[in-house]
Amino acid sequence: MTMEAFGEQSFPDDEPFGGGGRWDAEPGWLTEEELAATRGRVPILYVEAVPVRMDPDGRVTEVGLLLRGSPTTGTITRSLVSGRVLHGESIRDALMRNLEKDLGPTAFPVLPLSTVPAAVAEYFPWPGDRLHDPRQHAVSLAYVVPVSGECQPRQDALELTWLSPAEAAADAVAAEMEGGRGALLRQLLHHVGALD
Numbered sequence: 001m002t003m004e005a006f007g008e009q010s011f012p013d014d015e016p017f018g019g020g021g022r023w024d025a026e027p028g029w030l031t032e033e034e035l036a037a038t039r040g041r042v043p044i045l046y047v048e049a050v051p052v053r054m055d056p057d058g059r060v061t062e063v064g065l066l067l068r069g070s071p072t073t074g075t076i077t078r079s080l081v082s083g084r085v086l087h088g089e090s091i092r093d094a095l096m097r098n099l100e101k102d103l104g105p106t107a108f109p110v111l112p113l114s115t116v117p118a119a120v121a122e123y124f125p126w127p128g129d130r131l132h133d134p135r136q137h138a139v140s141l142a143y144v145v146p147v148s149g150e151c152q153p154r155q156d157a158l159e160l161t162w163l164s165p166a167e168a169a170a171d172a173v174a175a176e177m178e179g180g181r182g183a184l185l186r187q188l189l190h191h192v193g194a195l196d
Contacts, residue, residue: 029086039136046140047095048121049081050188051103051147053162060194063168063185064147066102066157070178072134076158078176080185082140091115091141099145102157108149117141118191121184132179142184144192165194 030038038044051064066079083098085091092115099109119142123133153160167173169189174182189195 043122043137043139045085046082046138047085047091047098048140048142048184049095049099049109049145050143050185051081051099051107051109051145051151051160052192052194053148054146060144060165060189060192062162063165063189063194064103064151064160064162065168065173065177065185066153067159067161068157072178077178078161078173079157079178080142080181081145095143095145099147101155102153103147103160104150104152104154106149107147107151110146110148112143112145115141118144119184119187123179130180131184142188144188165189169195 052060053062053064055061066081067076068079069075070077081099081102083094083101085094089097092111095111095115096109099107103109121131121140121142123131123136123138123140125134125137126132127134151160163173169186171182174185176182177185186195
């Protein structure tokens, strides 16, 4: 049976997936115009991660927070590792790609066995008592990820600061995080028993 019998269209070899005769160099990526149009119509799926260092007993001893320029305000803010899940990409692959993108290839993150997140965060485009991202309605699967290697911030991350869990949960640090992410950070640290 052909693929057409299952309701799928086939394409000549020189036009895979109707791509106008060329392969997309980075499948799953949208142009800036396509992304802006999509953000205005549907929630976008993200992954977020808090990199942590742990002692031999499995207790969180340090919390890594990125320093980066805000895409919405242009100011310098504290941030979690975060990024979109691309079309066709698994949650595990998206998490690993974004950890490597922000922390470098020698961070050696230890991904959880299950992709069940420690928290699900929902960002709305209007301010209020909830998480906020003026660009879009976004849903984020949030994780706490131990790292054992050397972290070298890359891409748009300026530096990575290691703080104790109590320091990371402080009001002053929350004030440096956009969109209410300080509350999400506290929730994640409570989830792993890092806060009293």
